[in-house]
Amino acid sequence: MNILITPPEMHFDKGLGISAWHFRDAAKVLIDSENNRDLLSPIGYLQRHAIELYLKSLIYILHKKYNICFGDKFSLDNPAILVNDKWRPMSNTHNLNDLYSYFKSIYESIFDNLPSSTEWTLSxxxxxxxxxxxxxxxxxxxxxxxxxxxxxxxxxKSTVQPMDLESALKSAQSGQGKPIKCAVLLDSDDNIVNSFDLTPEVLEDVRSALSEVMEYVNNLHCAFLGELTKWS
Structure with a gap:
């Protein structure tokens, strides 16, 4: 486990993977905190950035391990990915779909060379x-x-969402709706001007995907470290 006792610049992937681990750990700390519901954006950012770094580490490891050349004079010292037939510096590439597409293309190209002791099929x-x-x-x-x-x-992505108070009350009174926690704004005559749901279910599909993908690529990255870099 040399990656835990050596500086990032000495790692096989120049520290990309250990940085991903740290962003993943930070996300998990916020998820486990008491006010995690109000931290949707910070958690989402940390998870997404961890995924980005994991993908970049996987790409870097494959290039280095299997001597895959970069184009346009890019190298391991200045890595890049191929997007729409154009090489782009890895450091300036943040689109997860572009990163994954490139990773998948080189991954499939060397798939038969991967150690047989691990099941490498991607979900x-x-x-x-x-x-x-x-x-x-x-x-x-x-x-x-x-x-x-x-x-x-x-x-x-807001954890405060506009709501139709009348409809929410009718739904709650019928026994079919969820409990209401809201804010109501009144004018000088106590007429309702606006109402806001303080516990909306927002971005459930994206939040679930972020958590699942982060753990999946973390596990894949661990397999890369163990099988391809000997935890260096």
Missing amino acids: PNLEKQIKLISGYDPKSTYFRYPQATSENQDQK
């Missing part, structure tokens, strides 16, 4: 989940800023 659901995450956050900005994409998309 068919992994690509679908990465596309979902990337669709919401293609540039790694969605969870970092309140206004990152369109107004409609940005509103989806």
